[in-house]
Amino acid sequence: MQWHELEAAPEYQPAWQELKEIIGQLQEFERSPREHGQIEQHLMVRSHALMRALMQAHLDRLAKQEEKQDRVIAASGTVRRQARERCRSLMxxxxxxxxxxxxxxxxxxDSVFPLDAQLNLPSQQYSHGLQERLGEVVADASFEAAVAHITHHTGGHVPKRQAEQIAHAVSADFDAFYAQRAPPAPAPPQVAEPLGVISLDGKGIVMRQEDLREETQRRAAASSHKLQSRLSRGEKRNRKRMATVAAVYEIEPHYRKAEQIMDPQAARPPAPKPIDKRLWASVQQPMSEVLDEAFAEARRRDSSGERTWLVLVDGLPEQLRQVYAAIKRHGRKAIVMQDFIHVLQYLWDAAWCLHEEGDPKAEQWVREHATDILR
Incomplete structure (x- = not known):
């Protein structure tokens, strides 16, 4: 279609009118100057209206061009013959x-809509682009913040309840996505394989009482609060569920002396970065199931079992028991290592048993014993 035909097409008239109004406002800014931020905000807001008009025009033209068929065969194999024009909204x-x-x-x-299939329209009201944007924000912020982001930074709108439903739906394919991935290519024979690492940690999440595990609910019901409006120190103990966080990745060996780790002034070589890191967490699955998934991911990457694998833990007794059980269950060779950050915390706990709080000798005591452990 030529430009003059586009200009004359009735479907595009609202978009042309929107563009003319935007340009007209810019001309007004020439006569009555504005700061660049005001101009930028004006263009951002009006650009949404222009893009919406263009998309509406395109959809209207597709509808106009759609030819009526004698029959349509549904995915189930059944034939549909009666055709009626229908309309749906898309945010x-x-x-x-x-x-x-x-x-x-x-x-x-049920009705079958060939144009819906051609456009790959979602079954619900919200476009894939809007769902993707919402999912990205929800991963880092609350539902309220995600809804506000959509309202302030796009031309769309999603209520909070629908935002929660979208977040649940877009995460449904998480496991299937990772299950379909091909194993990474092995390193060339002349190149040493990097170390494989399985990392496991726990994170307590404060929950509503009805969402606590049954035993934790009983302990929470039996406890009392010092304050009415918030929980005091120690009172969150029976208000949490533990999420198990796991990571699997490869990394090149990084050799350092104990003094390089403990001395903040010591020269440190650049640390290697994790390779092909997969990170996931679950508050529903028990730790044993998360470990099974982590070891399955390790086997996918190293089916022959020739690579050296490390299991990095924080050292809690139950965690260690689960890790050693998983190693035995999966028949894998692995070196279990305690995260040194947690070792330091244990040393500090011991130091305050031997020194007064704030005593500089406690820091020296921790430094000496930590260095001995690393050696």
Whole structure:
């Protein structure tokens, strides 16, 4: 289609009008100067309206071009012959648009929409782009913050309840995505294999009482609070569920002396970065199941079992018991290592048993014993 035809097409008239209004406002800014931030904000807001008008025009033209068919065969193999024009809404990154298309049905059957399939429209109201943006924000912030981000930075809008449903839906393929990945290519014969690492940690999450495990609910119900509006120190103990956090990655060996680790002034060689790191967590699965997934990921990367594997833990007794049970269950050779940060914490706990709080000798005591442990 030529430019003059596009200008004349009725579907594009709202978009042309929107563009003219944007340019007209910029001309007004020339006569009455504005700061660049005001101009930038004006263009950002109006760009959503322009893009929405363009998308609506495109959808309207597709609807106009859709040809009626004698019959349509559904995915189930059944035939649909009755065609009726239907309309649905679609909330996009630019705002809400309407999708007009033909729906094919017969008695006691759901309608089939060929144009929906062509456009790969979601079954719900929100576009894939809007769902993706929401999922990215929800991963790092609250649902309230995610809803506010969508409202302030896009032309769309998603209520909180729908945001929660979208977040649940977009995470449904997490396990399937990782299960379908091909194993990484082995290193060339002349290149040494990097170390394989399985890291395991626990993170307590404060929960609503009805979402606690049954035993924790009983302990929480039997406890009392010092304050009414918030929990005091120590009172969160029976208000949490433990999430098991696991990571699997490869890393090149990094050799250092004990003094290089403990002396903040010592010269340190650049640390290698993790390779192909997979990180996941679960508050629903028990630790044993998360460990099984971690060892399955390790086997996917090293099916022959020739690589040296390390299991990095914080050293809690139950965690160690589960780790050694998983090593035995999966028949893997692995070196269990305690995270040195946790070792330091244990040393500090011991130091305060031997020294007054704030005594500089405690720091020297910790430094000496930590260095001895590293040697």
């Amino acid at each position: 996009t990154l630019f705002g809400e648009v309407r999708v007009h298309r033909l729906g094919y049905s017969d008695r006691r059957t």
